Amino acid sequence: MTLDQIRYDCRYFRGDIPCKPNKQFNSTCPTCEHYQIASPKILLIKLGAIGDVIRTTPLIVRFKKEYPNCHITWVTLTPDVLPPNEIDQIYTLDFKSVFIIENSQFDIAINLDKEPEACLLLEKISAPIKYGFGWNGKHIVPANPAAEHKLITGFFDSESQKNTKSYLEEIFEICEFSFQFEEYLLNVQPRFVDKWKSMRDLANGKKIVGLNTGCGKRWITRMWEKENWVSLIQKLQENGYFPVVIGGPDEHELNEYYHKTTNVYYPGFFPRDEFIGLCANLDSVVTAVSMMMHIATALKTPMILFNNIFNKHEFELYGRGEIVSPTSGCDCFYGVSCSRNRHCMKDITVEMVFEAILRHIK
Numbered sequence: 001m002t003l004d005q006i007r008y009d010c011r012y013f014r015g016d017i018p019c020k021p022n023k024q025f026n027s028t029c030p031t032c033e034h035y036q037i038a039s040p041k042i043l044l045i046k047l048g049a050i051g052d053v054i055r056t057t058p059l060i061v062r063f064k065k066e067y068p069n070c071h072i073t074w075v076t077l078t079p080d081v082l083p084p085n086e087i088d089q090i091y092t093l094d095f096k097s098v099f100i101i102e103n104s105q106f107d108i109a110i111n112l113d114k115e116p117e118a119c120l121l122l123e124k125i126s127a128p129i130k131y132g133f134g135w136n137g138k139h140i141v142p143a144n145p146a147a148e149h150k151l152i153t154g155f156f157d158s159e160s161q162k163n164t165k166s167y168l169e170e171i172f173e174i175c176e177f178s179f180q181f182e183e184y185l186l187n188v189q190p191r192f193v194d195k196w197k198s199m200r201d202l203a204n205g206k207k208i209v210g211l212n213t214g215c216g217k218r219w220i221t222r223m224w225e226k227e228n229w230v231s232l233i234q235k236l237q238e239n240g241y242f243p244v245v246i247g248g249p250d251e252h253e254l255n256e257y258y259h260k261t262t263n264v265y266y267p268g269f270f271p272r273d274e275f276i277g278l279c280a281n282l283d284s285v286v287t288a289v290s291m292m293m294h295i296a297t298a299l300k301t302p303m304i305l306f307n308n309i310f311n312k313h314e315f316e317l318y319g320r321g322e323i324v325s326p327t328s329g330c331d332c333f334y335g336v337s338c339s340r341n342r343h344c345m346k347d348i349t350v351e352m353v354f355e356a357i358l359r360h361i362k
Helices: 019-024 050-054 058-066 095-100 116-124 143-156 157-162 167-174 190-195 198-203 226-238 250-263 272-279 291-298 350-360
Strands: 041-045 073-076 089-092 108-111 131-136 140-142 208-212 241-247 284-288 304-305 322-323
Touching: 019 226, 019 350, 041 116, 041 157, 050 291, 058 073, 073 304, 089 095, 089 272, 095 116, 108 116, 108 140, 108 272, 108 304, 116 131, 131 143, 140 143, 143 157, 143 208, 143 350, 198 208, 208 250, 208 291, 226 241, 226 250, 226 350, 241 272, 284 291, 284 350, 291 322, 304 350
Parallel strands: 041 073, 041 108, 073 089, 108 131, 208 241, 208 284, 284 304, 304 322
Antiparallel strands: 131 140
16 A cells, blocks of 8 residues: 555545544555545534524535535534534534634635624635635625625614525525525434433323423513413313423423423423434424424424514424414514513414414324
8 A cells, every 4th residue: 555545535534543434344545445536525614503503404405415425514613413424524613623624625615604703714714616704804794796685684674674585595595506495404313312202101192292481591572471381281281282391401490380380291401412302202392483493393393483573584494384473563673672561472372372283283
């Protein structure tokens, strides 16, 4: 074996350690049957939030369709939600990763974050084709003409309110594709899915309805009334469903209250990978716009989505659910506080939500 026999362009080539085919099959260059040219090399920068990372994954599906031999590198703040079998290299944003990326060459580089660190990173990347958002030394700029629309809607609420495209339509257009309902990808660990199959025994044949009772701390204007959650839980129980209240540590006290008040099943809160496994066992989900929305979409779980302060066109449910909004509308676009004497979320009734569940649960 000599250096000139090494296939450096193979997708499995590492350099620092033996490649996967060598480890598994003792294969070596140049006779390896697993040799695949990795081209083009694509870099995707999408740091956060978690839900935004998940809902950007349909781009991976499309790039792989367009370029079956492409090599995809993704840099993010939440690598654990990305499926490692679908992405060749996943980096967490840190000095080591940035140093490697800035000194590598790519064919296509994409940045879909508007934070300065992401825009600056795209500017420093060596790639002949760039999509998304860059930096001109003073402020954010579009890296290509197709990114201008998304940039302007982010600058002005009035422009954002006029938008009739989903987030997926927008990011696909930035990458010069048309969205064709490519599905989400998600890192789902079978061991946690299997662990929470125990809920089926508790449900005793009833359909399991996950109730994500929180909405995060940033936009509390999305919060539904406690008494409505209690009434919905009781209505589901009375009609032969098995409701489960779910959430993270921020919702723990609230979910304990619902459990004590209605005897609804509350499994507790868990690390994200186990939470995803739990959610994979739900038959339907009721949630505000949150990380749960993106998890349910990735799991193809029918979903009833509360929305008041956001543009409803932004969300793609893939025909698996519906958006329920206040009958009186909402005056607080992206608002962190309510301008009304009577909060608009009070106008989403228990009957509206229950009937929506009946329409979409199978």
